[in-house]
Amino acid sequence: MSFFAPWMLLGLAAAAAPVILHILRRRTADRVPWGAWMFLADSLRRRRRRLVLEDVVLLVLRTLVLVLAAIAFARPFLPELHFFGGAGMDKDVVLVVDASASMKLSDPSGRTAFDRAIEEARSLVEDSPKGTAFGIVVGEGTPVILTPSPISAKREVLELLDSLEPGDDAMDAPRSLAAAGEVLVGGANPAKEVVVLGDGQAYGWRCGDEAEWKRVERIFARFPRRPPVVWRTFERPGDVRNAAIAAVRPSRRVIGTDRPAAFSVTVVNAGSVPFSPGDVVMRVDGAEAARAPVGQILPGLARTFEFSHAFAKPGRHEVVTSLDAADDIASDSTVSNAIDVVDALDALLVNGRPSARGFDRPTAFLEAALRPELKGTNAVFLVKPRTVRAVELENPAVFSGVEAVALCDVPFLSPRAVQNLSKWVGGGGGLVVVPGERAQASFYTNELFAAAWTNWNHSLSDVAFEGAPVSGRAEFDESALRKGVDVAARFSDGAPAVLSAAFGKGRTVVTALPFDLKWTTFPARPLFVPFAHELVYSVAATNSVSAAVDTRWRSREGELKPLTQDELDTLAVSVDLGFARSLDDLMAAVVGRSFGVEIWRPFAVLALVLLLAEMLLCRRIDAERGGHVPSLPRAALRAVALLSLLWMLAHVSWTHDVTRSLHRRVAVFADRSLSMQRADAGAGEDGVQATRYAAATNIAARLEERLLGRYDVEPFEFGDRTTDFSAALELALARIPSEELAGAVFVTDGRDTSDAGPSAAARRFARLGAKVSSVVVGNPTNRTDAAVEALSVVENVFLGDKVRPVARIRADGLKGRRVVVKLMEGEETLDRRELDVDSDAWTKDVRFVHDPGGKGVRGYRVAIEPPEGDLEPRNDEWPFEVSVSDDRTNVLVADRRPRWEFRYLRNLFFARDKSVHLQYVLAEPDKLAGGAPANTAPADATRPFGEAEAGALPKTRDDWRKFDVIVLGDLGRDVLTDEVCEDIRYCVEERGALLVLTAGERHMPYDYAAGPLSGLLPLALTNESGAVSARWVAAKTPFALTPSGRGHPATAVSSSPSENERVWGSLPPAHGRVEGVAAKPGAEVLLFAGDSTALAAPLLTVRGAGRGKVAFFSTDETWLLRYRHGDTYHHRFWGNVLRWGAGEKLRDGNQRARVGTDSLRCLPGETVKLMARFSDKDFMPVAGAKAKAEVKLPDGSLRTVDLVERPGANGIYEAEFDATEKEGGYEATVLAPAVEELLGDEWPRPLATRFAVDRGTAPVEYARPAADDAAPKAMARLTGGSVFAAGDDLSELDDAFGAGRSEIVERVDDAVWDHPAGLVLLALALIAVWTLRKRRGLA
Amino acid sequence: MALPGYMKWLPDAALGKLARIEFLAHGAVDGFIAGRHKSARKGASAEFAEHRAYVAGDDPRTLDWRLAARRQRLYVKQYVDETNLRATIVLDASGSMGYRGRAAAGGLSKLEYGQYVAASLAYLLVNQQDAVGFASYDTAVRDFVPAKAEPSQVRCILERLDALKPGGETDMAGVLHEIAERIPRRSVVFVVSDFFADAKELLRALHHLRFRRHEVIAIQVCDHDELTFPFERACRFEDLETRQFIDVDARALRKDYLARLGAHFAELSRGCGEMRVTHERVDTSRPFHEALADILVRYRRAAGGGR
Incomplete structure (x- = not known):
């Protein structure tokens, strides 16, 4: 037996009341010293048994009444029983009505799929048994919940259904189902079901979006039984005529008034029949600028048109491109772009x-x-x-x-x-x-x-x-x-x-x-x-095209592909999906299906009967004892108790409208970054000298007062270490529900010192219609100041390498003077430069080189001798740490031919970072006539650093297992023989190496559907019949992150989620990929081809294999990450992959045991991750070691933390250490007696590492003392906000964020019959009656 | 001058009421001096009592010659002798007499009520030149004061009464048997008790008193609560004698209790009637002097109104 509302069983506690009353009654009995004892004793002797019996029966009856009532209110049901012809349980049914654009397609009779969906939904509602409650979710790109909880009033449901209209978007199925799940949560009935009424189109179901479906799964898992989803699919009309504008691209980045600008307009036939859509027309600022007949296009094909238009005036122009197509889906026939035109x-x-x-x-x-x-x-x-x-x-x-x-x-x-x-x-x-x-x-x-x-x-x-x-x-x-x-x-x-x-x-x-x-x-x-x-x-x-509308979503709405069986199988993991091909199917699935029998009613009836029996027994006893005195309060309480039970049995519910008031909120951010500690004239109000932070908090407080009249204000402070507008905006997005977010105001000195920049997050604000305005405090002009403005240095260098910091020195207002720059370690000057300043806005990069000597963490700083009149002393030096380590990652890269992927990878790893020891092998190297013979030595991790080229793969298993990372390209079975594959499998599964496989056109992965390597592959290469289905497809392949990829460390090329998404989304498409593969169970797809689903076209799939990990690239063009960005993202991405697969670099220790931290320096109170890695003499990771770290604090005290083995990592143990408020040097020593014994002399004594805790000077914050409104202006431009100076009149902001209040009317159906108040009322009334009786001395 | 403490048992209101009442015994009693009561002995009074056969040694002056002439046998003519009264007041001081009901007049316990009754009787009798004795008991006879007609006897009895406290469990029948033996001559015995004991045993003890030719007046002192059992709630009843207790819904037992009490009273009344013991029940809710006055008035009427 299960309970629908198990919390009601708390009411069982009330069942103790009769017993308690009985005990209390005995305790509070009147004491009567009695003389005529003999008569009393005689009477008692005769009547004792009967009295006891009456007491016991009453006690049992009263206890049972409360127990049964509590159980009835808890709504028990027997899930496996099917009584009464399958209609044993009331249901909550949520109707998800697909309102996508494709639902407007009509059949030959002229009825659209949407009309049919509404008709069938009406039939379902009208024919459903009493007690069935319905919720409605409108399936669009953003699902709309019409009923927060299912309602049982049929008339209301039908009214809501009649009010629906199809939209122009696509239905986002997982989000719609998640919304349906949320509606079901509010339902009063134990049986739950979801009905999707749609046209069976695969697009929108997002089969590859595992995270979204996991979310749906989690929501559905809240119910005792997972709600089944019945998908009523309406047959598509045989012929769909649909043309769509897939893209509008200007021919160049700069568009001027000098000459016509060319636009390339791509029109696709997204329908199922050849179609001539009429003319494609381009309108500029409302006036027709160009027109061309499209002619007939075959289904699936596209045609590109070149238009040109001469913009007469500089400035922003609206370019609307549309098709004169009377097709079945009109919404994808128009695209709008905004173009910025320059005049010189x-x-x-x-x-x-x-x-x-x-x-x-x-x-x-x-x-x-x-x-x-x-x-x-x-x-x-x-x-x-x-x-x-x-x-x-x-x-x-x-x-x-x-x-x-x-x-x-x-x-x-x-x-x-x-x-x-x-x-x-x-x-x-x-x-x-x-x-x-x-x-x-x-x-x-x-x-x-x-x-x-x-x-x-x-x-x-x-x-x-x-x-x-x-x-x-x-x-x-x-x-x-x-x-x-x-x-x-x-x-x-x-x-x-x-x-x-x-x-x-x-x-x-x-x-x-x-x-x-x-x-x-x-x-x-x-x-x-x-x-x-x-x-x-x-x-x-300059860049003219500043606001182009993304058309990909809508154009694909026209593709009427049904879900494939594979996709359905995938969905079946997350939801219990069934299909209804007709209305009869639907009725059978909803009305005819039973989920068991609800048995609260018998409990309620029994409670009622027992309550009546108790009343009769009381009356009889009272009459017999001569104590029956009618009492109005007691009668009233009895009536309340009886009515509570009758109310429940009457199954009363209340449908009504609830008006929800929406208070829009504005986030007010006060910048508290270090640069705000600066006090400069003009920062305060009326030009008074004050710190910028004081001025900012003052202005923020005034702003809050101003805005509070109209909006709810969420005050924030941001900028703990750097001024990161992006992080601040994303914080607001996370904290404030999007429908309530009206905008944000920053009170700041303006200079963004983060890596990401605010643009991506600001665009998210713009999409929500939320404006970002700023009030810039501080003096915007530079005065006499010399500064170390930026510093570039590799923080981790390999032992023997040199430290090469490059410092950018800036001098304002110092023309004709000399600046002295020094590289220092502690108080020792390592290098000194004198530089002549020849302009008032002077900058220069100064390069230093220093040999740090042995291993360890070295603390350096670049400092300038402050010139006379220097404005800001805090930017005169830039401290930094460099970790000198001998931890080296052995990487083997092998390919058949020097493909671009190979070349870029080789260049990436070769000699750039000495902590990577590269060996690369080409099976078919370029041969130069007359050139020197190729190096034929096999790859070996023990070869000297710099000798990277090898003529063959490692010879023995021992040689193989010295590699931490093995990158294999398009190699055939002639190179990767079964023996070699077996060695590789051993390296991955036993030794814990990272294997990266990069697909090619010829061999990888098609040759490895069987054999030792097939077990390692994260992808299945064969179809159901066992034939190899994997094949190389030369197709434009845009990169897109899966939800798993969005949160995966390997694909995080930026610390800002929005920026990360933007970087991957802005890559040019690759030219080919592997298709016909499917992720194996347990594998995770991180990247997929954006023109397909993640399951159909995974681009990066990863999985764990034994102790190691495997990554498979279905394309060989990760080097596209270099497009327009240099090697920044390419290097970062591969660094991520190596760190994820082979583990972090740990700076101290030796080959067998290492220790390190995730950062060299942290703020007091922050958490530092301590990591240690142990490997035995065969380089095998040591598992199950009981290790701990003893951390010596600056004051000499010790704290011990346990190092816990990281699951799935090859021998890495880690612990999080919460740095105390004590600033200074910390030293962590690893103690692992078992490993120490295992390694003997090879155990480094001590195995220790150091890190520093201090508040830091965050020199980047001081680099430019002047206030800077560039970032605030960029945010304002993207979102339609404004930028103000500290002294400006801020009254403009009073209503700058639109309406402050709005109301939403929601129809809700409250199942009042089983409301907890009913049980409480029943219990209280009965307990009160019994208490009164006891006080009156009655039984 | 302050009165002695024991004088509280003779309140003015009671004395005023009782001063107008005269107690006359029903039957003959043995006395010391000639008084208003019939003596058990035939004597020289003017009131003819009976004839009896002449036996040798009788005073020839008492021969009724007329009768001898009619019946041809000698009869002696006997006259009723008038004497003063000998009375003994027996007061039950057992635990059950300690019950003090809510409705009792003046908030008296049954024992206190009995003490007032005993004091009043003693005063009344001594005041009319009768001899009064006193006995109290619980498990055994606690006090025994032989009857005397001296005025100081009242003080003596009052002092004993004043010192009286409710005792333990009573064996009323046994104690009455003992008292019956200890009263030397035929006299009036006032037994003041609640008579909550086995009725048969009790009647047997009273019969013993009657057998000793005492005139017995049983004054049963009951509390109003005991007669009506007015309790409405769950109560813990504690036996005043044994200190046992029971928790019970009072109403659940009332009917049965009253039935048993009624049966007990009925048996007691019947037994007293059969052996010509005057049985009077008093409810402590009535002032004791009123109840006592009523008893005495009824007794006098039953005795023929006296002379």
Whole structure:
């Protein structure tokens, strides 16, 4: 027997009342000293048995009444019994009505699927038995709950059904089911069921979204029995005519008023029949700008149209692209974009070869191409070129207002010019480097642009660039390209023609084509003019397309694919899914299905009978004893008790409307970062000197008062260590329900010092219609100040390597003076530089090199000697720690051919980070005629560092197991023989290594459907019949994170979840992937192809295998992470994969036992993760060691923490240590007697590591003392907010966030018949009656 | 001058009431001096009593010659002799007499009520030149004061009464047998008790008194609660004699209790009637002097109104 409301069983406690009353009655009996004892004793002797019997019977009756009533209120049911023809239990049924756009499709009779869904829902409601309660959820992209809990009033349900209309979105099935589950939670009936009325379209069910379905599973698991989901699918009409606009892309980043902008519009036939949708029309600011007939498109195919439009005015323009298609789904036929148009683009052409003759100058053709003098025309050109000499670049002012710089045959630049140029490009500028006969390759390679062109080739034949013959060009050594450099264009022979790379926030392009006529006629060809323009546009700092509407969701709504059997099988794990193909099926599934028998009614009836019996017995006893005196209070209480039971038996419920008042909330953030401790004039009100923080809290308090009149205000403080707007916004998103979030106001000095930047989080605000405004406090102007503005250093260096910090020194208002910069360790000066400051806004990167010597943590700082009048002393030094460790990760990378994936991985691991010891093997290496013979030594982790290339895979199992990470590419069975695979399996499962498999076109993974490696694969490669179904598909493959991937450490390339999502989403699509695979049970899909479902097209699948882990990439283009970002994300991602698979680097100890912490420094009170790793003499992880760490605090006291083995990790033990408030050095010593005994002499004595706890100076916060409104403005621009200065009138904010209050009317059905109050009333009334009787001396 | 403490047993109100009453014994009693009561001996009074056959030694002056002439046999003519009264007041001081009911007049316990009755009787009798003795008992005879007609006898009895406290369990029948033996001459015996004992044993003891030719007046002192059992709630009844207790819903036992009490009273009344013992029941809710006056008035009427 189960209970629907088991908490009601607490009412059983009331059953003790009769016993307690009985005992109390005995205790409170009147004491009567009695003389006529003999008569009393005689009477008692005669009547004792009867009296006892009466007492016992009454006691039992009263106890039973309360027990039975409590059980009845707890709603018992027998889940496995099926009485009364299957209608034994009242049900809560939630109707999820698919209101997606595809439900508007009509059948030949003209009825839409939505109409049929409503009709059948009505039938179901009307024919359901009394007691069935219905809830309604409208299935859209964001499901709408019409009834917070199921209601039993049929008329109300039918009214709600009649009010529904289909939308233009797709139904998000898991979220709709989760909403249905939430509605069921509020239901009063024990039996629960969900009915989905939809068109059977797979899209929207998100089969691969494991996290969403897990959530549904969790919600459904709240019920004693998992509610079944009945999916009533309406047959789709045979023919669906649907055309959709899949994408609208402008041809370039910069759109100006000078020339028409080209737009590429992709129209797809998302229907099932060939279809001619009419015209595709582009409207700019409401006026038709272009139109083209689409013609017939076959199902599944797309057609692209090129439109152009000349924007007459600069500024923002709305571009609406639509189809004149009278198709079945109209909502995907229109797309809106917002375009920012600029009216000028300043370009600086640097002439490296002055000449008196115009076209001898290398800038001449470029200048002419960018701004041709077309006599007799009114042509307007966006680019405004200006030619300068190289020496002029030494003046930073020359860059003012410039969007692009072209270095044309510049031999080299002075260091000052290089510095200015670097700073400008790093800050977002665009640089074009054009070769020439004077340009010194060594300068560009070493100083400006590593690995640029290497030599000239003058006599090329049959080589062309975009169809234009090339007679001479610079050549690049492609194999030695710096990381992050992409080949943007190639010559006809495949050699790179244009290289492109990101540099800071800016972009750099190097061409192999000179722009003069000395070696080539290219500048004289018509192609040159557009080429020159596109080159400049591609690097220019502006970006016109600021707000494009994502159309992918809606366009796929038109795909009417049903769920596959595999997908259904996957869903069956999370929900009990059944299908109804007709109304009869539906009725049978809902009305005819029983979930057992509810038996509260017999309990309630029995309680009623026993209560009546008790009343009669009392009356009889009273009459017999002559004590029956009618009492109104007692009669009234009896009546209450009886009515409570009768009320329950009457099964009364109350349907009514509840108005929920919605108070919109504004988050007010006061910045409390360290920079806010600065006191500068103007920070306070009325210009009074005050700390910025004091001013900010003051303003925040006033703001709260202002806003409270209209909104609810949520005050926050943010910026414990850095000013991180993104984290603050995400905190508000997490704390405030989205429907209540009206906006946010920051009171801050403005400078964002986080890694992520606020844009991604601000866009989330914008999507919710919530504005982000800011009040910027502090003085915005820089005064005399020298600072260490930034520091770049590798925190973990390998033993023997050098520490190479690069400090950016800034000096404002110190022109003509000298700044002294020092690298110090403790009080010892290790290096000293004197730098002349030659401008008022001067910055310079200073590089230091220091050999740290032995292992351990070294504390350094870069400090400047503060010049006279220095404004901010706290930014005069930048302390940092460097951990010198000999913990090395042995990585083996093997592939068949040097694919890009292989090359980038090799470059990533090779010599960049000495803590990674790389061995790489190519089964088919490039062979150079006449070149040196390839190294044929097998891969071996003991080879000297730097000897990375190997000619063969490791020979023996012993050699294999020395590798921590094995990366295998597209290798066939001829290389990975069964013996080798067995060794690899051993390494992974027994030794705990990480195996990374990268798919290829030929072998991996298709050759490994059987054999030792197949067991390690996280993917199943065969179909039901056992045939290998995995195949390589050359298809554009956008990257998308699965919900698991969003929270997985391997795929976290940014600390901000929004930014992480954005980075993966913004990658260009890969060119191929493996399909026909399915994740094995226990495997986790982290990335999938965004144009498919996660289950159908996983891109990164991981799983644990024995002690080790396996990751499988279904594509071989993770290097796309470098696109536009250099190697930042690529390096971070692979670092994550290595850390996740092979464990963190632990800085102290030896090969067998190591110890380390997750950070070298933390704030007081923060948690430090202590980690230790043990491996035995065979490199096998040691399991089950009882280890602990003794942490010595700065005051000499000791604290011991137990190290717990991390599940699934290869021998890593960890503990969380809560740092105390005591600042200083901490030392953790690991004690593991069993491991010590096992390792003997190899146990490092002591096995200890150090870390520091201090409040830190967080120098980045002090780097720029001036207030900066750039980040607040960016947030305001993205969300429609405003930015104010501290002294501004803030009354504008009073109603800046829209309405402060709104009301929602919800219809609820309260099952009052089994309300706990009923049981309480019953128990209280009875206890009161009995108490009164006892007080009257009655039985 | 303050009165002695024992004088509390003779309140003014009672004395005023009883002063107008005269006690006359029903039958003949032996006395010391000539008084208002008939003597058990035939004597020289003017009131003819009976004739009896002449026996040798009789005073020839008492011969009734007329009768001798009619019957041809000698008869002696006897006259009723008048004497003073000898009375003994026997007071039950057992535990059960300690019950003090809620409705009792003046809040008296049954023993206190009996003490007032005994004191009043002693005063009344001594005041009319009768001899009064006193006995009290619980498990055994506690006090025994032989009858005397001296005025100081009242003080003596009052002092004994004043010292009296409720005792333990009573063996009323046995104690009455003993008292019957200890009263030397034929006299009036007032037994003041609740008579909550086995009726048969009790009647046997009273019969013993009657056998000794005492005139017995049984005054049964009952509390109003004992007669009506007015309790409504659960009560813990404690036996005043044995200290046993029972927890019981009083109402559950009332009917049965009253029935048993009634039966006991009926048997007692019947037995007393058969052996010509005057049985008077008093309810402590009535003032004792009123109840005593009623008893005495009824007794006098039953005795023929006296002379």
